Amino acid sequence: MKRRDFVGLTSLAAGALFLPSLPGFGHTAVDPARLLEPGADVIVKKRLADAALNAAKTAGASYADVRIGRYLNQYVFTREKQVQNIVSTESYGVGIRVLVNGCWGFASTSVVTEDSLAATARVAVDIAKANRLVQKEPVQLAPQSGYGEVSWKTPIQQGAFEVPVKQKVDLLLAANAAALDNGASYINSALFQVNEQKYFASTDGSYIDQDVHRLWPTFSATAVDTKSGKFRSRGSLSSPVGLGFEYLTPSAAEQIAGPQGTNTVGYKLRYDILADAALAGKQAKAKLSMKSVTPGKYDLVLDPGHLGLTIHESVGHPTELDRVLGYEANFAGTSFATLEWKAKNLPYGSKSVNIVADKLQPGSVGAVGYDDEGVKTREWDLIKEGKLVNYQKIRDQAHIVGQKESDGCCYAQSWEDVQFQRMPNVSLRPGTAKMSVDEMVSKVDKGIYIAGAGSFSIDQQRYNFQFGGQLFFAIEKGKITEPLEDVAYQSNTQEFWGACAGSCDQSDYRLYGTFFDGKGQPSQVSSVSHGSATTRFNGVNVINTARKV
């Protein structure tokens, strides 16, 4: 039996978001004050790393890297007027990866001493040697010069752990009250705070110390009409961010109004949880009596808080080179965008589709200075004027597409997991011509404006997808007319991006993000952001999702 089976069925199936209550294996529950204590000094970490690297080389490794990781998390969960749980955890240990005669080996340990690291390095070498017997394609690692001793830190203004727990609880409870006062019957809210203190060293001569911070305030407000038995929910319009607690200080300059007649608000790098919760309460209640959509073809105007998830699924995943090559065939799936497909130079989307990958964007959850195999991060084009021009790669994949360098996309969720190719931030460039969301709506004859991410599903090769949302508004003859319910759109990746009719300008640009992008077996999660401005797609098939049971 697996641990996840033991944890078993839970009462909040609909909100997997709100599940965690006990720290996982390897994570130690600690006093919140512990999260403010510094980790080991870089001098100590360098000595430990060298012990592992030397042991690996002596045992026969041609390359080795060591990740000394201290992972600090604090999660606060509330519902209505009460705190459900406050969890502070620390996980500290070391993962060692070695290359022996073209075969990878990996081992990890929570005992962080020079002897233990040397022994763990030898275990990794033994595993590599055992696997070599059945290895058919020897690993070819793109060369990487060492950076020496360098460091990087997420540019935050206020570390979330420095804020007293009471202040965080009070903020969530105030948001809950705002939702309940405005029509919600129930609300769950949560604040996720993450700090990854990662030290990377490799036989290439890099010693990289990084301090990565991420934050995610979120809620789901539900309105119930007992008489009719109907219930509807509205999720928060926040996003996971690579920012400190300053994200929760509202700023008028970081907000942008949705189209006239929608009363929606989009958030950039600052979020007003109290205003959003109050609006969510009203909107959840209003959803109980909204008009159900008439299925058919509509022009869709998609807000960045919604479109980010569609970008994630229909561009982010199909351009991961490991999926393209078949390494995820048994789990996440493969990709339609194979090397053969790319060679045909077929359109991925219309000429207005320009999609960029990066691990740098300020405020994004994917931003780091260096990836988990010691490559300095950068920005590169995936789709230019509708054509696929590149993939997402790591060091042992670059040669497959005739390239000499990694894109810096390597990541492991913890010291105890092996690093592999993970999605960087993948974003749609905003339109270059000036265009506000009201101007965009004014040109739509029959359409639907969608805000916020909802239901999502896409096939294993990333052709056919279906997306819902949080808020839907009918557009008729250039005007928002009324809110709608039961909306989902079904399309095909190339057809959908081919129907892209342009984006609003940079002033409307915002980031969507997730903490829980899953891939690999055993499965690992990673955090990724997707930026865009509000964008129009013509003639998309909309279905009505209401049923009777």
Next chain:
Amino acid sequence: MAILSKDEAQNILKKVLSFSTADECEATLNGSIGGNVRSARNSISTAGAVDNVSLAVQSRFGKRSGLATCNEFDDATLRRCVQRAEEIARLAPESPEYMPLLGPQQYLDGSRSFAAATAAIDPAYRAKQIGASMALCDEKKLSSAGFLDDSVGFIAKRNSKGLEAYQQTSYVGFSVTVRTPDGSGSGYAAADYTDATKLDAARLTRVAAEKAASSVKARAIEPGKYTVILEPNALLSNVDTSLLGVLMQSLDARSADEGRSFLSKKGGGNKKGEKLFDERVTIYSDPLNPEIGDLTFANDGRPQQKTTWIEKGVVKNLYSSRFWAQKAGIPDLPPPGGWIMQGGTQSTADLIKSTAKGILVTRLWYIRPVDPQTLLYTGLTRDGTFYIENGQIKFPIKNFRFNESPVIMLNNLEAIGKPVRLNGSLVPPLKIRDFTFTSLSDAV
């Protein structure tokens, strides 16, 4: 660290409780050892080992509770862990849903949740199993991606009210996706067991390989409502949301009573006691079932008993937290681990023979909620979808997207086959009429 015996574990827990100065204290010791190996393109891609043991101490002062954990068990560490739990508890807000810790409990005896053969798995066993799978695909000129993982574990609990629990578990699972080299055919098979002697990766790979080879040149047929035979892998998955999984996860009393579940009743209350499904639908849990031997106690120490959840289409029981059971005055039932959907004797092949026109579905994928009000889910067929006519598989068909609710599905039941173990549950293949496919997918 090795798997601790009952005495070893309880001796640590006794020591933990002796350090407690709180009103109530509960200690849980949890450990597992295991490993995994993953392949793609007929070659091993990654392999790993897992060895974890962790102690969780929950201390309570009145209605305040604190949790601390550690993974070393010398006296000083244990004492510090208890002190930390107590410090956290003193700072915590009072819980309005506080329930006193459970006292001594009587647990079922004789669950076959552990098999020594699984504890004996070594890297050579894993390499042999996955090697046989890869060799078979090499021979047939097919490409495989597989994953084998195994673990043995133990859990021990003890609290200051006299509760004492201990059990060992084991698990081994293998799944494989086999594809034709040109990517035009794909097949899947998966299985899991408590006892590793039952695992035969080559046998599963043959099933997936046959599906891959026979699914090339798939034809497109119009989306719409079809009679389908859903194989067990299409009904329950350990790597994705699944239609029967979400149904079982929805049997929660609190969300039903709060009006936010398909089990909520118009005007208030829940639908327990109502017939919501075809009368042939019976689902129960039984920790002593020999094929899916399960834990005899829940995470919070409540006993797991044989429990009927749905009987002849009627919702018989809902599970809940201890707090909600007391507040609502209902039976205090924890959610089950594995469960059993009662079936017949027919195999999937028998179900195909009795089908005039229909679709055989190997697997459903990327299943996500669309409307919690009706338990409507969407997802796609994957890795082997075939058209059936006059009791025979006629040709492979392109994959479909579906939008369907397990509640509607279990009302449109035509036939139930023989249950097989999957993800620690027993799941039969089902023949369903009017299953709703809403669009076509080019994915293979």
